[in-house]
Amino acid sequence: MADVRDGVGVYLSVYLLTVRNWQPDEIGIVIAVPGLVGILVQPPAGALIDRTKYKRWLLVVASVIIALCCLMIIVSSGFWPVLISQALVGLIQSVYAPAVAAITLGIVGHSLLSKRIGRNESFNHLGNMLAAIICGLIGRFISYEGIFYFSIIQCVLLIAAVFVIREKDIDHNLARGAGEATQTTDVAGVKSLLSNRNILVFTIAMALFHLSNAAILPLVGQKMGLVDKQNSSLYLSAAIIMAQGVMVFVAKFAGTAAENGRKKVLLVAFLLLPVRALLFAFIDNPYVLTGIQLLDGIGAGLFGVISILMIADLSKGTGRFNLLQGVVYSAMGLAVSLSSILAGFVVKNFGYPIGFVTLAGIGGLGSLFFLFVVPETKDIATTQQVDKHSGTASMHDKDTVRQMAADKAGI
Template identity: 35%
Template sequence: MDHEIGEGQGQPPASSQRSVSKSLDLLNLLLIDVNGAIKPYLNVYLYVHRGWDDASVGLVSTVAGIVGIVAQTPIGTTIDAVRDKRVILLGALVALSLATLLIALFPNFWSVLVASCVLAAVGGMLSPAVAALTLGLFPAGKLARRFGRNAALERTGNVAIAALIGLVGWLFPDRAVFLLVPACAIVSAAALYAIPRRAIDARRARGGGEGEAEDAPAGWRSLLTNRPLVVFAACVGLFHFANAPLLTLVAQESGRVRPDWSSVIVSVCIIGAQAVMVPMGLIVGRRAERWGRKPLLVIGFAALPVRALLYLAWRDPYWLIAVQCLDGIGAGLLSAMKPLVMADITRGTGRYNAAHGLIGTVQGAGASLSFVIAGTLVQTAGFDAAYLACAAAAAVALAVLVALMPETASERPRSGPAAWLRAMLPGKA
């Protein structure tokens, strides 16, 4: 894969390009999804092995969730301000390692609360920080393929690490799982610093554009009045409002039938969805330039209301689990497309990571609110009402995307679904 070296260094040798690409590959494989893998295990650990009650676990989860939402925008602004993006990622790896070691060594309330807040705040910045690093390593014409590759490798790593967590939790003492984070962090740091600083264009890594003079980043007003960014944030917030509670609902409903298999059901759903996300990342890498961004987003957003309605077709636990694995289509396409669309929207502003933080805040707020509403609906009207509400929210997200979101690709899509979508597309961002 070709890329441009930053700081005016010229084109690197082919061997250097391959080395940088392999290091980035390894980094994506080894970055643990702490919010999707470690935190669910932490809740089980606190319940089963430490004897915590529901109120204590719920309080830790709630406080950590609020901290994670509030921290996203300041963290994004910090990533933009630091020229060497490797320093940001290294700091995140150290913080995550210390947090998990704190849990393993001192599993009391205050230690776990502090560590959980760190996991929530820092865990949410890993993917945006890797996206910023990628933005600084590759020119605009190479980003679609590289972001798609990043997503596929990240999901492959998540599947392998989730299986490893289950194996370690079964073979070794209950706290051994938390030692996986510092172990992976050491190898991740080695891969990170195998990428030379001179290969990273600091201006481009914060959304400064290609070959432009060094300018001060755009003001916050320019972000808040950026119509494509506002529309995209609304779409992402609505998507996660509809999607976030579905796994919990499936686990609760299936767990009523097979309570002894509740943890296995959750693991199968997570690993199944992550496995489906791998080819979604590859599709984005191969088709985002030819088809454009919007058609792939429409496919991903359309999959969500269909999935929510499929839960109503049959109440068998195996059916519910199979449908939940389809989460990999919607969430997989969105997670692979988001950094690419953000790069399109924010190019030239110098606020790529700050914009990522704003969308992360909206996404987290939507997901948190949906858990409360879905839980209330289950208690008052049953699971069908909760699934219908999620389907309705997902349909609204799809409608907003189709009607208001512009195509953000710099060139008109050359083939594929864009042909039938072109009539409904507003002007380019």
């Protein structure tokens, strides 16, 4: 699912600029739409995943729709068809991350979650790296439209992979962060989640991270396209390949390092953001721009693992894991959309250097907020402590059994 859930991701930005000759502000609006739609659907999508036992089928249906959206981009050149396709991407991609995280938790439990999420993210980044290699070659030697056809093929392969997962291996109570005795009706709403200060400040920090980070790579792609239109897809692919290659190893490390605390690991990702944006602001050489993406590999590799673990920490024992994922991803989606719109406006009126400096300033603010306001979440006492039901104990018991079985199997 690595390269599927974003609906061709950053390549759409370069495609619209270099092939369709769109203006930066139009591109910013289209790129922002998935995030705007995700703001509305992420919380209910999380609540649905908490309740449903058809998590695998949600991934299948989502992949079919993403494939159709890629096809729509190929056959339609107008603003509105592309806008509609990206709105559908925003509606559907909200399913991927929480569904896979839920299935993972339902299979391994909390005690093995950090190592398994690290492993998940390593494979995720490996998939992105391989996809970027193929997309770069397709865009350079065939056509940019070929990248969208390749994404359709990926959707088909994802559907096949989903059916390899055995339904009987998924504990759906554990998959929503609950124990066997916790009832579905105990799942709290958004208001209850946000009444917890730790959850609120964590959500704000995640939004600030994406407000700074989301527009950086699309802007870099546009900058490369203006410097060397013919080879822009190769430069962009090289940047993604290098970053994703780093992420494969960083994600594995993050899963292990997180056992000694989440915050200090994620703080590194926050601090790298403003540094990376400032470097992009004042450098035009496409080879150097490509190399700077190594910093994104470190930051994103850490973020992808630790953010999920912190959400699991904050919702442990409540039966609210996927709902909380939805709330946090909704805030992140809002930030992604605002980032694209803000960057498009600033670049159009003041140029690319000022656009990157603006994003760097937001990244610095987010780093300070995370450092001084967000608490360490490993073993934190959160809302589950006020839950009077016996689900928490049941979940812990089940985690212990799973850990013993894993130790016996040598995992």
